[in-house]
Amino acid sequence: MVFFIKVSSEENERFFKELDMLADIVAYDHVFGYWVYRLNPAKISHYGLGKAVEFLSRELKSYIPPRILHFLQKVATEPFHMFIELDEGVLIVYPQKNSMISPLISDGIIVYDIHLKSYVAKAKDLPTILRHAEGLGLRVKLGFDLNYKASFTTSFTTPLDxxxxxxxxxxxxxxxxxxxxxxxxxxxxxxxxxxxxxxxxxxxxxxxxxxxxxxxxxxxxxxxxxxxxxxxxxxxxxxxxxxxxxxxxxxxxxxxxxxxxxxxxxxxxxxxxxxxxxxxxxxxxxxxxxxxxxxxxxxxxxxxxxxxxxxxxxxxxxxxxxxxxxKGCLPRCRVLRVYTRLSSEEYEEWKKLMKIYAEFCKSALPRVREPRRRLAMVLELASKDSGAREAIRARLRAREIVLAFEKKIRVVAKLLNMFSDDPIVVFSRYEDFVRELSRKLIVPAILPEIPDDERRAYMNMFNRGAIRILATSTLLDEYVEAPQPSIAIVVGGVSSDKEYVDRVARTIMPRRREALLIEVLTARPSVLKNSFTDLEKSLGVLREV
Missing domain, CATH: 3.40.50.300 (P-loop containing nucleotide triphosphate hydrolases)
Known part of the structure; x- marks a missing residue:
């Protein structure tokens, strides 16, 4: 509700004193010499609507549009101290006296908008403003409906841990x-x-x-x-x-x-x-x-x-x-690791290739220590430096050796056979591994290039038991709730804490007492901890697969 009044600056002091009792001054036009006022519903509720209409008609010869008059008749039925309107997330506040909102102005909750010529606040701060008014014993009138109650009842019988x-x-x-x-x-x-x-x-x-x-x-x-x-x-x-x-x-x-x-x-x-x-x-x-x-x-x-x-x-x-x-608030998740062994020849080749990459970084980027930044800078240099290109090729080949995709696919195949009755999701941070696994083992895969409708179809089929195995890259690590298997196989190196928490959480079935996560990693020959046979023993598997 906005109704502006133009008043000549030549009016007497008594006139302005009375006008201040029903309107707020918002501007002064220096060119034409008049003041601009805006009606304030809170002030009018105390001044009296009838008196306000009479004053405007008698003193200013102002015509109040029926829309404004109807609005004032609706809200100014009894005195109140503050009127608040709402316009697409913005609260417009009309206090009877500015001192009533001074603490809120000091806290930055209410500010004066020079474009609207009004005191405004964000909609989120309405509860704070109402609590402030209640604490001061101020009566607030709202120009909008604030009844949040739903028209239906709900039923919630699921126990919380x-x-x-x-x-x-x-x-x-x-x-x-x-x-x-x-x-x-x-x-x-x-x-x-x-x-x-x-x-x-x-x-x-x-x-x-x-x-x-x-x-x-x-x-x-x-x-x-x-x-x-x-x-x-x-x-x-x-x-x-x-x-x-x-x-x-x-x-x-x-x-x-x-x-x-x-x-x-x-x-x-x-x-x-x-x-x-x-x-x-x-x-x-x-x-x-x-x-x-x-x-x-x-x-x-x-x-x-x-x-x-x-x-x-x-x-x-x-x-x-x-x-x-x-605390016993989640079913236990048993974490096991199985390592694929690098042969001595593979390990020596890996060391040789990584030495090429490391020596280039040491000579070309001696002050850059952070691995990701260093790699990004080497990639940038590769467009114009043959040494950088050789270093990148060496690093890529070393990565292929240490990831040992072929060996890990064989391990995953054994695990899928070992747990032939359980729903399983295979996670890997490496999209090329997921593609290769999907191709060789005929496993549905969720990858960035998979259309959304196809991805959702795979998830729905998995959750209702139409398919037992699903493979995915880390696409599911962020914001997308993964299907919930009873077993998760994670292929790759050491993950960050968040990735670990997310992928383990997604393996937990609320109806099971224990879920299982198996990490398939690569180890050097001298530090190999668990072979596939060791894993079978730890699980109590007696048959050879």
Missing amino acids: SCLEGAYALWKEAGYRGVVVHPVPERRRLLALKAIHELGVRTAILVPSVDHLTNWYSALVSVLRVPESSVGVYGAGVKRLGEITVITYDLALHKLPKLSSYFGLVVADECEIAVTEMYREVLESLTAPYRLGLTSRQYADNNLHTLYPELIGPVVFSASLNELLE
């Missing part, structure tokens, strides 16, 4: 706001489903991909028993709003600011994405007082986790895979 129960209790104590760090996507999702059930409010679930969207939709319908007509979906070509809406971050950026006050709870899956510069506007544009962030990572890139308290809430619970296992 003690760790998740503790996490949920901490989230409640923090005012139904905060981030939960947990390595297993399916378990994290149960926490959100309980929140949706207990709060009973309309909910927006932000997800990074179509795969997540499908998983959430299935859980809402099957676990919470939400009517399908009440579950909205935005993604994969579908645009349907529901009282519970699952929406990809990309679409949320354009859709949710128009629904600023519709949702009472917002769930941010893989919430480190939600606080990036590209997407944080989504969280800023929602009035939702209840917020739950879910992630497997306690620390986000570029320290973006420091934005959690402002946009979602503090980290209320964080546990690594090992901590959850020690």
Whole structure:
């Protein structure tokens, strides 16, 4: 609601004193010599609507449009101290007196917008503004609906383990706001489903991909028993709003600011994405007082986790895979390693090739120590330096030797035969290995070039038991919830902590007491620890395969 009044600067002091009781000054036109005022609903509610209309008609000969008059008649039925409007994620605040919002201005929550000529705030800060007003005993009138309650009931009977129960209790104590760090996507999702059930409010679930969207939709319908007509979906070509809406971050950026006050709870899956510069506007544009962030990572890139308290809430619970296992909150995952042996000749060849690469780096890049940066610089030099090209060729050949694809494929084949009744996913960081494995063993493979619909089809077939074996590169390490086998075979070298946690978490079947992860690695002849025969013994396998 905006209604501006132009007033000549030649009016007397009594006139301006009375005008200040029902409008705010916003500008002065130096060219034509008049002041610009804007009607303030909070002031009018105390001054009196009838008196305001009479004053404007008598003193200013101002005509109030029916739309404005109807609006004022609707809101100014009784005195209030603050009026707040909402426009696509922006709160426009009309205080009766500026002193009423001074602390919020000092804290940077409310600012003056020179373009709107108004005090404004982000929609996310509405709960803070309302708490501030309540603390001062101020009556607030809203120009928008703030009823978040859902029109349907849900059913949640799935028991949470003690760790998740503790996490949920901490989230409640923090005012139904905060981030939960947990390595297993399916378990994290149960926490959100309980929140949706207990709060009973309309909910927006932000997800990074179509795969997540499908998983959430299935859980809402099957676990919470939400009517399908009440579950909205935005993604994969579908645009349907529901009282519970699952929406990809990309679409949320354009859709949710128009629904600023519709949702009472917002769930941010893989919430480190939600606080990036590209997407944080989504969280800023929602009035939702209840917020739950879910992630497997306690620390986000570029320290973006420091934005959690402002946009979602503090980290209320964080546990690594090992901590959850020690507390008995996850089924045990047994980790075994089997090493393929390099022959003495292969090992000597590998040392010779790596020496060529190392000596070039030492002579050409003596001050560069970090391996990845050093490799990138050698690749850059290779376009104009024959020595760099020779070093790169030597490194690639050395990599082929140490990865020993042929040997590892034979080991994987034996393992697949050994566990012939179990669902198995073969992970590898090396796409060329996955391609070769898929070709030689006729195993479905998930790779970057695989179309999304084909990838989802493979996952669905695996999860329902139509196929028993699936191979994948590290494409599944980031943000895509992998199928859950009872056995995972990981082929490659030593992985980072996050990759290890993610891939192990995905091997855990909640209904099993123990899952199994087998790493297939390469070792030098002198440090070989476990051969395939050693693995068979550790598993109690008596037959030769």
